[in-house]
Amino acid sequence: MRAEEEECQIAPKVGFVSLGCPKNLVDSERILTQLRAEGYQIVPTYRESDLVIVNTCGFIDEAVEESLGAIGEAIGEHGRVVVTGCLGVRESQIRDAYPSVLAVTGPHDYEGVISAVHAHLPPAHDPFFSLLPPQGIKLTPRHYAYLKISEGCNHRCSFCIIPSLRGGLASRPAGEIMREAQKLVAAGVRELLVISQDTSAYGVDLKYQRDLWGSGLLASRLPELAAALGELGIWIRLHYVYPYPSVDELIPLMAEGRILPYLDMPLQHGSEKILRAMRRPAATERVLDRVARWRRECPDLTLRSSFIVGFPGETEADFEVLLEFLQAAQLDRVGCFTYSPVAGAAANQLPGAVPERVKQRRQAEFMEVQSQISRSRLLAKVGRELIVLIDQVEPNRLIGRSSADAPEIDGRVIVEGAWELDPGDFIRVRVTGAGEHDLTAIPVDPIVD
Numbered sequence: 001m002r003a004e005e006e007e008c009q010i011a012p013k014v015g016f017v018s019l020g021c022p023k024n025l026v027d028s029e030r031i032l033t034q035l036r037a038e039g040y041q042i043v044p045t046y047r048e049s050d051l052v053i054v055n056t057c058g059f060i061d062e063a064v065e066e067s068l069g070a071i072g073e074a075i076g077e078h079g080r081v082v083v084t085g086c087l088g089v090r091e092s093q094i095r096d097a098y099p100s101v102l103a104v105t106g107p108h109d110y111e112g113v114i115s116a117v118h119a120h121l122p123p124a125h126d127p128f129f130s131l132l133p134p135q136g137i138k139l140t141p142r143h144y145a146y147l148k149i150s151e152g153c154n155h156r157c158s159f160c161i162i163p164s165l166r167g168g169l170a171s172r173p174a175g176e177i178m179r180e181a182q183k184l185v186a187a188g189v190r191e192l193l194v195i196s197q198d199t200s201a202y203g204v205d206l207k208y209q210r211d212l213w214g215s216g217l218l219a220s221r222l223p224e225l226a227a228a229l230g231e232l233g234i235w236i237r238l239h240y241v242y243p244y245p246s247v248d249e250l251i252p253l254m255a256e257g258r259i260l261p262y263l264d265m266p267l268q269h270g271s272e273k274i275l276r277a278m279r280r281p282a283a284t285e286r287v288l289d290r291v292a293r294w295r296r297e298c299p300d301l302t303l304r305s306s307f308i309v310g311f312p313g314e315t316e317a318d319f320e321v322l323l324e325f326l327q328a329a330q331l332d333r334v335g336c337f338t339y340s341p342v343a344g345a346a347a348n349q350l351p352g353a354v355p356e357r358v359k360q361r362r363q364a365e366f367m368e369v370q371s372q373i374s375r376s377r378l379l380a381k382v383g384r385e386l387i388v389l390i391d392q393v394e395p396n397r398l399i400g401r402s403s404a405d406a407p408e409i410d411g412r413v414i415v416e417g418a419w420e421l422d423p424g425d426f427i428r429v430r431v432t433g434a435g436e437h438d439l440t441a442i443p444v445d446p447i448v449d
């Protein structure tokens with residue numbers, strides 16, 4: 001019998017359902033890595049599993065419904081289910097709906113979920129099972145990975161319950177992050193997506209303490225960490241960065257090509273009145289000045305953001321201010337959500353609830369304004385040369401992304417023709433056309449490695 005066949009027969013098998021945002025995906029990867037290290041086999045179907053873990057999201061009501069639906073499906077299809085993740089803080093709601101769940105644990109309670117698996121499906125003891133890739137188990141394609149640099153958040157935005165779900169800011173020491181990044185690069189990762197709830201606050205809780213890295217010390221502070229990641233020779237993309245003054249220090253790294261000229265910066269609104277009600281920094285003029293300065297220093301900078309319309313108390317005048325802000329900021333990529341009252345969020349107590357149809361109308365109007373801005377920013381790229389990271393190789397075209405495109409949320413660059421390339425390869429292209437979200441391009445010499 002071959003070793004793999006033997007493993008399939010002996011190893012306890014775990015099925016896994018991962019819901020929610022990239023931060024939850026990283027938690028899933030950590031749980032799967034630990035289980036795999038202990039000899040569990042990870043299987044893709046309910047039928048093959050001995051036990052199923054559902055890693056839930058509980059951020060907004062739709063996510064709660066999706067999570068409860070996923071738990072219900074796992075119970076119906078399989079029966080032996082452990083629940084973890086953000087929805088885990090609402091254990092009674094889960095148990096009321098599904099009394100037969102084996103265990104419920106909360107967000108990033110890795111020990112809790114592993115103990116629950118041990119209790120209901122003990123690990124097999126065999127040194128063979130400790131075979132584990134050094135980078136751990138990844139749920140993303142081989143050439144990119146999320147790198148979580150901290151948990152939790154010290155802010156108290158009135159529409160958000162993440163701090164009560166995930167606690168205050170808890171940053172990982174810089175050396176630990178760098179070692180993980182180095183392993184990922186050695187395993188073939190060509191792009192690291194740095195994530196957290198509040199990336200610019202990284203290290204505040206550690207008082208920016210220095211940590212061992214290489215033959216020296218590295219401060220646990222975002223500009224220093226970004227510079228060190230930039231030395232790894234791959235793409236480094238920053239998400240969830242708020243416009244704090246320290247972000248100014250990142251722009252030279254982008255202008256020099258050490259990290260990608262890309263900032264994912266959730267701004268949420270353009271009206272200072274609404275921002276104050278959201279309990280967020282309300283200096284929109286200063287944000288616009290900063291954005292203008294960043295663009296002067298780094299003309300290739302791509303700015304992605306997200307906004308909420310229909311927040312309690314938002315009047316037509318506030319909405320107009322938001323549209324004016326959009327026009328002034330000229331952001332490249334923007335998401336727009338209608339306000340959704342999350343159970344437990346302070347904003348639900350605010351007066352002036354906006355009717356659903358008004359929210360929908362404002363969202364459509366917002367997207368109309370922004371799609372013209374996004375389209376004209378894409379059109380300005382026609383004729384330019386870009387470096388593209390290939391995600392997918394199809395018989396007659398390549399699908400990739402430029403520095404302006406994060407996976408899953410931004411656009412793509414489509415390169416027509418049959419090319420002997422693989423996912424994870426970088427190529428140089430010239431942009432030939434622009435659609436609403438995507439670019440078309442042709443390769444140019446030299447196609448870079």
Ligand code: SF4
Pocket residue numbers: 153154155156157160161162163197198
């Ligand atoms: S910054 Fe605000 S929206 Fe983001 S996680 Fe913290 S509290 Fe929530």
